[in-house]
Structure formats: C-alpha cells, structure tokens
Amino acid sequence: MSSKRPPAPPPEIPGYRFLSVLGSGGFSDVYLYEQDRPRRRVAVKVLLSDLKTDGARRRFESEANLMAQLSTHPYIVTIYEANITAAGHSYLAMEYCSRPSLDVRSRRGRFSVDEALSVGIQVASAVETAHRAGIAHRDIKPANILVTDYNRPALTDFGISGTMDSAPDDDGGMSVPWSPPESFTAGATDGVTVDIWALGATIYTLLAGHSPFVVPGGDNSQRELMARIGSAPLPRLGRADVPEALDLVLATAMSKSPASRYRSAKALARALMRVQADLNLSVTPFEVQEDIVQEEPLADGGFEETRVRSIVAIDPDSQPSAPTFPSAFRTGPHIGQPVQDAPPHINAVPGVSTSTRGSTSGLTQNGSTLPGQLSPPQWADPVRPAAQGQPEGLLASTVRRGGGTPQELQAPAQQSGQPPELARAPGKKRWWLGLGAGAVLAAAVVVGIVVFNTAGAPKPADPEASRTASQAPAVIVGPDVPAVTNLKATAGNGGADWSWSNPDPQPGDFYVWAAVSAVSSGEFKPVATPKIFVTDNAGGQSCISVKLVRKSGSTSPETRKCFP
Incomplete structure (x- = not known):
C-alpha cells in the first residue's frame, strides 16, 4: 500500500487488541489486531473517517459481500467479519498474510520464469472463480496479491469490484500502470477483458521488475503512462530465459483491442500451462469449483456415530506392560521358535505329554516312556543333516504339514517290532512316485514340442482385418492456419x-x-x-x-x- 498519507489512529474494536499498523491506501487503513475468540492475528481494514460519500461506503459494503462469497477459494483472502465501530467506522476483519506482497517482492528482484508462471496460473484461477460468480475485480496488480504464511498468493482488495459490465463510480479509482487503454475513456467497460489485461500486466511486472510501460529513468507520469498504454507496442522483456511463447501470451493478454485478448482467465491460464509444459516444468493445477452433484444421503443406522466413553488416565512415567496373548500365538525371538515359558505346540499331539521343555526325552504315550532322539529345533531345520541317515527333508516336511512328530512315525515300528527300514518305507515310496511323475511330465513336454513343429504354429490374425474391426476412426483435425x-x-x-x-x-x-x-x-x-x-x-x-x-x-x- 502507499505510504504518502499517515494512517489514522486505530479504532477501538470490542474483542480485538491493536498490535501495529500495516499500511494505508486511498480509501482505507489496514491494521494488525489480535482477535480474542478465537485467538488469532487478523488484518483489519478500516474505512477512512473523512470519506463520507455514498459511493465509497457502498463500495466498502460491496467488498465485504463479494469477498464473503469468494473467500473459500485457496487464492483469495478469507474474510472473517464485517461491522461498524462505535465511532461509526466500517471495517473488515480478514486473514492476515504475514509475507511480503508480490509488489514488495518484485521490487526486490525479478521472479524466475517458473515462479511467475505458477503464480499467474494460481491467480488466474481466483479471477476465473470471481468471473463465474459475476464479479470483476477491476484492480488486479502486484500490491493486491498478498502471500499467505504457506507461501501461496491470495488476491485481495475488491474495493472497486462490480458486475461484469458497469461504469465506474464517479469517485472510483484505478491503478494506471496495470489498466488497459479502454479504462481511460468514458463509458462502460468489459470487466473480464479489463481483468485479463491487468493479470497479464501483473505477470509482466513480476518478470521485469516494473510495470509494462514504465521506462526506467524516463518520464513515468500518469499522463505519459496513459499515452504509452494507448499507442506504444508492448516492450519485450529482454530476458534470455523467457521463451518467445511467453512473450506471445503476454502480448495477447495485453492486446490494445479487447476483442483480441483471451476470452477468459481460464484461457489465459491454459496458455501459461502450455508454456510450462514446453519448458518441461511442473504444470500448476488450475483450481475452480466444479458443479456439485447433490446425492441422497445413505442411512448408516447409527453405526458411524461418535460415542462418548469414559476417559482413561495413563501414567506417563510407568513402564508399559507386555501384552498377554494366548499360548498359541506366543513365540520366541525368531518366528517359529518356542518361548521359554510354554511348551512347543508342535509336540502337542493327542496322547502325548512332555515333562522336560526343549527336549523329547521323557515323552509318554499310552503310559509308556519314549526315548528322546530328536530335539524340536532339529525338526524345524530342513538344512540340518539327518540323524542316523534318515531323509531329514521329508521327515521335517511331514511334521510341518501336520503329519505327526518323529516319535509318532517311529512308534508303530517300535511297538510292533518291525525294523526301521520298514518304518521308513512309506517315505521312500513317495519319493519314487514323485520321480516317476516328473519323468512323465518331461515326456509330455517333448511330445508337445514335436507336434508343434510338425503341424506349425497357428496363423496370426490378419492385421488389416483386426485394425478395421477394432481401431477407432481417426480424429479429424481442423485446417491449418494459412500463411499470409x-x-x-x-x-x-x-x-x-x-x-x-x-x-x-x-x-x-x-x-x-x-x-x-x-x-x-x-x-x-x-x-x-x-x-x-x-x-x-x-x-x-x-x-x-x-x-x-x-x-x-x-x-x-x-x-x-x-x-x-
């Protein structure tokens, strides 16, 4: 904001505590207050006490209503309250944007092409949202684009906004460096094309460090600026990193003829997005509200309601106790390894009990004691060598599949007096059966290969026929632009x-x-x-x-x- 006029003393506002002065402008002063409920810092814009015209007060009330309609957009400043002080001063309490505005930043240094394109698209989405609501801003410029705490641009100062096609008030205002030529003539103007010019001029300012028709070191009075805006061609940016496509986009947005400009802020944003894509930059999303489809609410039967329950106090200094699980889920340091306070369930078979943990010695079955031969870790280890020349892999896999413990496999042989070789016969039989099945499968593969080579592979489908049946008709492209x-x-x-x-x-x-x-x-x-x-x-x-x-x-x- 301008600092030519000293700001008025801050007014007393119930529920707000004055902190500092943020700035002053042509129609109002802006202060930083702290709101009591909810506690937060807010920017309070107060109408000047000596500005009593009906047009100024009407604009101020219109700004409150317009910003309230648009403030849910992510790139428009949020308004919290509109009221009148006890002394009769109208004020707006709105979102406080603590970072420097784009005007301050552009004066400190020029923006990169990437950031200027991103900001241009984001602000264009805010302008498009306002236009769809029937509102033209009419004063877009870097000073009216604040920056939030999250480094996002936020359009503000809708003080001279109005409907799309309206003549300005007799005491209205404009910002000459960012205004199109038709703003300097009498009569109504198209608010959309005015905003398109101003947005293009704002992007130009971010890249150049000054408004488009300012001549550094020259005569930049308002009369000279208005003359250049009306007749002089748009100066080139003269930056090596600015592509020709971006120069053309800005030249189109700031065409002298309103009919030659982009027809909407969305069209301007799409042109900027194409430049981003051509430069292999991340394309900035264009954010406007889509039409909301009303759907019938589904009854949930109260299952998703929030239930109120008692509060459980937890001592932060206490040590958490280990959770207690059923014995079937308790394991040791490694998966599958038994803990020290519970017998391994791999031995829990009907009719068998253990008296010593971690060993099979002392196992009893039907009242008789079985000799200990293999410990549980040996059963679960398929790599460990087999005891007494037994096929360990087959034995361990039988146990893991639930086929019984080694004692169960050996017990029938010991009880009947059969030699150990007969007890292992079922395992050898399965091994030979598996080998035979593998041989049959190999023979079938060989026969299949011979048949395939003899009969030949199936003929592929005719590519032309499939293309005719499945391919969609080509998209008809319009005629090219003719040469002059x-x-x-x-x-x-x-x-x-x-x-x-x-x-x-x-x-x-x-x-x-x-x-x-x-x-x-x-x-x-x-x-x-x-x-x-x-x-x-x-x-x-x-x-x-x-x-x-x-x-x-x-x-x-x-x-x-x-x-x-």
Missing part, C-alpha cells in the same frame, strides 16, 4: 514499408514479424496491423518474415521476402 499473402514492399528512408494480406481473417488474429537475412532470422515481434517498416540490412536489402497467429495461439508457416 500479397507480401509486398515500398521503398522508404533506409528501408521498406511492408504490407500483407490475411487470407482468412478471424476474430483475435494478429501477426508476428522479424527482420531476416539469408543466413539468420531476427526476433519475432507481435503487431496488430498488417504493415511494418523494416530497415535495410548490410547487403542493402530489406528482408522480412511474417506469421499469422490466431487468438488460440496457433501459428501459420512463415512467409519470407526481400526487397529489392
């Missing part, structure tokens, strides 16, 4: 006056041209009319290249010619 015609020149003072024709004029068309030579091309510059003066090059010729550009950004092939 009738490019001709008339000798002038050290150069030539060039003119050309547009073979298919469309609303919003403009041109870009460059002075060229036989080996190189100059920088393309936008021009609204089909004529330009080009000086002679070192060879005594005036050479030019011209392209036709649609308002959508589509460009025709270039047309080159030299004179004489």
